[in-house]
Amino acid sequence: MARDPKYDILFEPIQLGPKTLKNRFYQVPHCIGAGSEKPGFQAYHRGMKAEGGWGAVCTEYCSIHPESDDTHRVSARIWDDDDVRNLAVMCDRLHTFDALAGIELWYGGPHAPCMESRHNPRGPSQIPSDFEVNTHPRYMDKDDIALVQQMYVDASVRAREAGFDIVYVYGAHSYLPLQFLSPFYNKRTDEYGGSFENRARFWKECLEQVREAVGDDCAIASRFAVDTLYGPSSIEIGEDGVRFVEHVDDLVDLWDLTVGDIAEWGQNAGPSRFFEGNHEKPYTGQVKAGDHTNKPVVGVGRITNPDTMVAIIGSGQFDIIGAARPSISDPFLPKKIEEGRPDDIRECIGCNQCISRWEIGGPPMICTQNATAGEEYRRGWHPEKFHPAANRDKGVLVVGAGPAGMECAMVLGKRDMSAVHLVEAGEEIGGCVNWISQLGHSDGGENLARGTARGLGEWKRIVNYRQIQLDKLRNVEVHLRSRLSTQDVLEYGAEIVVVATGCHFATDGLNPATHAAIDGADASLDWQLTPDEVVKGSKQIGNRVLVLENEGYYMGVSIAQKLAGEGHDVTLVTQMGDVANYMEFTLEAPMLHRDLHRLGVKIHPYTMLERIEPGACHAYNVWNPAHKEQFEVETVVLCTQRMSDDELYHELRSDQDALEREGIEAVYMIGDAAAPRMIPDCIFDGHRLAREIDSSNPAMPLPFIRERRLWGEVTNEDYDAALLNTPDVVPMMAK
Amino acid sequence: MKIVVPVKQVAVLDEEFELLEDRPGVDPDAIDWELNEWDDFSLEVALRLREAEGQGEVVVISVGGEESEEGLRACLAKGADRALRVWEDSLEGADPLAVARVLAAAVGRESPDLVLCGVQSSDAVNSATGVALAAHLDLPRVAVVTALDYDAGAGAATVERELEGGLIELLRVRLPALLTIQTGINEPRYANLRAIKQAKEKPLEAMAPSDLGVDEDALAAAAGSRVRSMVPPDPGGGAEMLNGSASAVAERIAEIVKERMSG
Numbered sequence: 002m003a004r005d006p007k008y009d010i011l012f013e014p015i016q017l018g019p020k021t022l023k024n025r026f027y028q029v030p031h032c033i034g035a036g037s038e039k040p041g042f043q044a045y046h047r048g049m050k051a052e053g054g055w056g057a058v059c060t061e062y063c064s065i066h067p068e069s070d071d072t073h074r075v076s077a078r079i080w081d082d083d084d085v086r087n088l089a090v091m092c093d094r095l096h097t098f099d100a101l102a103g104i105e106l107w108y109g110g111p112h113a114p115c116m117e118s119r120h121n122p123r124g125p126s127q128i129p130s131d132f133e134v135n136t137h138p139r140y141m142d143k144d145d146i147a148l149v150q151q152m153y154v155d156a157s158v159r160a161r162e163a164g165f166d167i168v169y170v171y172g173a174h175s176y177l178p179l180q181f182l183s184p185f186y187n188k189r190t191d192e193y194g195g196s197f198e199n200r201a202r203f204w205k206e207c208l209e210q211v212r213e214a215v216g217d218d219c220a221i222a223s224r225f226a227v228d229t230l231y232g233p234s235s236i237e238i239g240e241d242g243v244r245f246v247e248h249v250d251d252l253v254d255l256w257d258l259t260v261g262d263i264a265e266w267g268q269n270a271g272p273s274r275f276f277e278g279n280h281e282k283p284y285t286g287q288v289k290a291g292d293h294t295n296k297p298v299v300g301v302g303r304i305t306n307p308d309t310m311v312a313i314i315g316s317g318q319f320d321i322i323g324a325a326r327p328s329i330s331d332p333f334l335p336k337k338i339e340e341g342r343p344d345d346i347r348e349c350i351g352c353n354q355c356i357s358r359w360e361i362g363g364p365p366m367i368c369t370q371n372a373t374a375g376e377e378y379r380r381g382w383h384p385e386k387f388h389p390a391a392n393r394d395k396g397v398l399v400v401g402a403g404p405a406g407m408e409c410a411m412v413l414g415k416r417d418m419s420a421v422h423l424v425e426a427g428e429e430i431g432g433c434v435n436w437i438s439q440l441g442h443s444d445g446g447e448n449l450a451r452g453t454a455r456g457l458g459e460w461k462r463i464v465n466y467r468q469i470q471l472d473k474l475r476n477v478e479v480h481l482r483s484r485l486s487t488q489d490v491l492e493y494g495a496e497i498v499v500v501a502t503g504c505h506f507a508t509d510g511l512n513p514a515t516h517a518a519i520d521g522a523d524a525s526l527d528w529q530l531t532p533d534e535v536v537k538g539s540k541q542i543g544n545r546v547l548v549l550e551n552e553g554y555y556m557g558v559s560i561a562q563k564l565a566g567e568g569h570d571v572t573l574v575t576q577m578g579d580v581a582n583y584m585e586f587t588l589e590a591p592m593l594h595r596d597l598h599r600l601g602v603k604i605h606p607y608t609m610l611e612r613i614e615p616g617a618c619h620a621y622n623v624w625n626p627a628h629k630e631q632f633e634v635e636t637v638v639l640c641t642q643r644m645s646d647d648e649l650y651h652e653l654r655s656d657q658d659a660l661e662r663e664g665i666e667a668v669y670m671i672g673d674a675a676a677p678r679m680i681p682d683c684i685f686d687g688h689r690l691a692r693e694i695d696s697s698n699p700a701m702p703l704p705f706i707r708e709r710r711l712w713g714e715v716t717n718e719d720y721d722a723a724l725l726n727t728p729d730v731v732p733m734m735a736k
Numbered sequence: 737m738k739i740v741v742p743v744k745q746v747a748v749l750d751e752e753f754e755l756l757e758d759r760p761g762v763d764p765d766a767i768d769w770e771l772n773e774w775d776d777f778s779l780e781v782a783l784r785l786r787e788a789e790g791q792g793e794v795v796v797i798s799v800g801g802e803e804s805e806e807g808l809r810a811c812l813a814k815g816a817d818r819a820l821r822v823w824e825d826s827l828e829g830a831d832p833l834a835v836a837r838v839l840a841a842a843v844g845r846e847s848p849d850l851v852l853c854g855v856q857s858s859d860a861v862n863s864a865t866g867v868a869l870a871a872h873l874d875l876p877r878v879a880v881v882t883a884l885d886y887d888a889g890a891g892a893a894t895v896e897r898e899l900e901g902g903l904i905e906l907l908r909v910r911l912p913a914l915l916t917i918q919t920g921i922n923e924p925r926y927a928n929l930r931a932i933k934q935a936k937e938k939p940l941e942a943m944a945p946s947d948l949g950v951d952e953d954a955l956a957a958a959a960g961s962r963v964r965s966m967v968p969p970d971p972g973g974g975a976e977m978l979n980g981s982a983s984a985v986a987e988r989i990a991e992i993v994k995e996r997m998s999g
Binding site: 002277312396398420422475478480482483489492493494495 | 752768923926928929930931932933979980981982
């Protein structure tokens with residue numbers, strides 16, 4: 002089908018200096034964990050977006066010199082000609098699909114701890130990083146300024162050599178050029194500090210020099226936080242924000258606008274539980290609206306809906322739709338609009354699991370919605386192309402339609418299995434997502450700096466996308482309200498059975514801190530609840546509630562937020578140093594803590610319960626168990642750990658004769674049923690099994706390509722050999 | 737107890753379709769097919785009656801082309817005992833009265849105790865075939881049945897029908913009879929993979945109307961109407977596109993509703 006003419010504007014070319022962007026879809030720089038040292042990952046992840054129709058695709062931040070080294074986090078690097086060689090693979094891949102390649106030249110100043118290079122970063126003033134631990138920069142004298150500016154120039158020349166079309170001088174997120182511009186970092190009294198012109202000088206000179214070096218061949222872009230959200234102590238949109246755009250407008254071919262800084266960059270990469278789509282508009286939207294630039298503007302804000310995109314361009318907010326997360330969730334978003342099938346778009350849910358892996362430092366990026374993200378090269382997975390399975394004549398029964406079961410059945414359907422039955426005990430597909438998506442909002446009246454506690458409603462997109470796809474697959478039947486016994490499964494007539502029956506919360510307080518149940522914990526009592534019972538409203542909840550949070554992610558705090566928002570007096574107890582540690586990685590923590598503080602939730606870290614009795618919880622300090630504490634509460638919520646619902650799997654497997662008699666050739670278990678885990682890992686597990694359902698042993702994941710150095714003389718084939726026995730590898734990977 | 741369930745393979749309505757250029761009708765190549773939703777419920781009533789009796793036979797019959805066999809096989813997989821498909825190309829575009837005439841010949845041959853039709857088909861929505869079939873067979877009929885209690889001893893059934901305004905009409909009907917069954921009367925079962933495989937071995941007979949003694953003249957005499965043309969409606973006017981944030985759009989919708997309600 003052809004695209005709807007109302008979307009035509011999204012496909013109009015636009016000029017970026019010497020380069021033409023073929024449409025208005027632009028993958029802004031974002032991290033993936035590839036850098037320059039995993040060139041296959043880099044080239045094929047970015048290349049997938051080019052294939053999917055994005056007009057321009059950029060690297061992550063790319064260090065220009067060893068003294069801007071972000072280890073333990075993974076950046077790209079363009080330090081020498083060998084980096085050029087590896088990054089050129091990405092450029093070539095993008096050019097195959099007529100996309101422009103962008104590179105974000107980065108010097109971090111104090112935000113570069115140099116843990117690998119052991120250099121020392123330079124900065125405008127000697128103030129340690131507010132993002133890293135105890136990292137002091139070396140004060141830059143004028144020789145240092147010239148030295149670092151030459152690093153930008155040298156890097157830009159290497160970038161052109163690698164084949165990049167767009168070269169950034171990156172300042173946003175408070176890196177070196179913005180550190181000079183912001184009085185929060187810049188305390189200088191020479192001609193690089195003080196007045197606006199002086200503070201802007203370093204960045205302006207960098208732009209002039211890079212432009213002089215490569216501006217005839219490459220578009221010059223700058224990424225700029227028009228408001229760092231620190232008030233008058235830093236950049237504000239109405240002050241230096243628009244002033245700087247006007248000041249250097251002649252030196253750029255493209256503005257890439259953001260808000261916030263690196264220390265709380267969740268204000269930029271806003272998680273859905275606190276920010277709605279296009280949330281940066283009040284800031285970044287002012288630049289074009291106020292006529293402060295004559296250059297094209299790209300901006301972001303988890304924009305996944307083509308109608309919103311048209312409205313953004315039509316209203317003059319931006320010229321180009323920027324995306325990081327939506328392009329990870331659906332690399333084929335532009336193509337799906339172009340082909341008139343926007344209902345196939347796999348919309349980003351704003352969970353920020355992708356970001357969490359960069360924040361952790363090291364692991365490759367993942368995506369909840371798109372299990373193939375990061376697997377394009379190393380596993381050879383394509384998000385939209387599937388090979389018919391070699392054993393497609395087999396009938397498959399998938400028991401349980403939670404995240405793992407839905408994904409597995411969908412991918413088996415797309416792999417053209419002759420008959421897939423997805424059978425669910427509940428009223429609808431989605432499993433735990435159906436109640437988890439009701440979590441996380443408090444009372445709705447708050448204003449937490451910029452966002453609000455919107456809750457996890459957008460997570461329901463996990464179900465919506467799969468529901469739409471399953472409806473279209475004629476070889477997949479979905480049956481609801483049908484709880485299958487072991488006997489039912491045996492007699493079902495499937496040759497392959499996939500058990501995806503999920504998990505439940507421990508009811509006796511079994512937990513990761515003590516590896517034991519808690520004396521008196523019993524969620525069968527009417528005053529003790531598991532988290533799902535809180536959402537389902539099956540029990541009365543007293544005024545004073547204690548939530549025991551042993552998991553370290555969103556569950557315990559979301560329950561606390563909900564109950565405090567409903568007016569309960571909530572005490573939150575955790576054995577860890579802080580609640581919800583993982584939400585630091587997803588950038589949700591700062592806003593979460595604002596909300597918990599506003600709601601008066603009392604947080605007790607390093608505290609564990611030893612006994613629960615009616616009316617009281619007896620606790621102790623984990624570093625000094627002799628230090629006791631007592632909490633008088635009416636209700637206790639046990640968010641301690643989860644337990645797999647794996648009885649069906651074990652019962653089936655225990656009777657091999659029955660399996661053989663009934664013609665069942667294989668029984669697999671996926672998702673929480675095998676081991677409770679995060680939703681993206683459940684979806685990955687279901688996807689992985691379906692991708693490899695025709696391998697020699699589908700129960701065991703196949704090897705993937707590891708881009709580590711091989712000693713001695715090697716060829717690319719030595720790396721890629723790992724994929725030789727993988728059934729569903731897309732031809733572009735095949736040799 | 738023998739129960740006949742006439743079923744229909746219908747077009748999937750949420751798919752795009754195209755009209756034929758040379759004659760009135762929908763291009764069959766552009767259609768995905770599925771069993772009429774109402775027929776899932778009437779078949780389920782039949783299967784449960786047979787199961788409650790512990791004996792009997794459920795026969796599904798469809799007037800339709802080869803695409804109907806998929807639907808008939810699905811009925812066999814769920815538990816129908818055998819299936820019959822009646823077709824010849826001249827039936828393409830036949831109206832409900834003509835279809836009922838063909839069905840009458842096929843159903844009459846079975847001498848059933850009960851005939852269970854769906855209230856309507858989701859694609860044509862005439863609600864006529866079942867009623868016309870009852871007339872041809874000279875059977876008592878009850879339309880839009882929402883509950884059924886079969887009294888084997890008396891050879892009769894107590895049934896409820898849906899009326900406007902939430903009223904329920906309670907009727908007692910002597911068998912043989914024809915009922916048209918409303919959705920929601922039960923929760924239809926689904927067939928597992930084994931039953932689907934086994935259904936391939938169950939009897940599915942195909943025959944032409946002439947095999948049942950219905951010739952072209954009889955069909956022509958039975959028909960009540962014919963389709964002269966099919967054209968897409970002219971695009972309507974007066975639509976107002978609402979732009980803006982979700983809350984702004986919601987606010988505008990609320991305004992419009994209030995305006996219209998007060999007007």
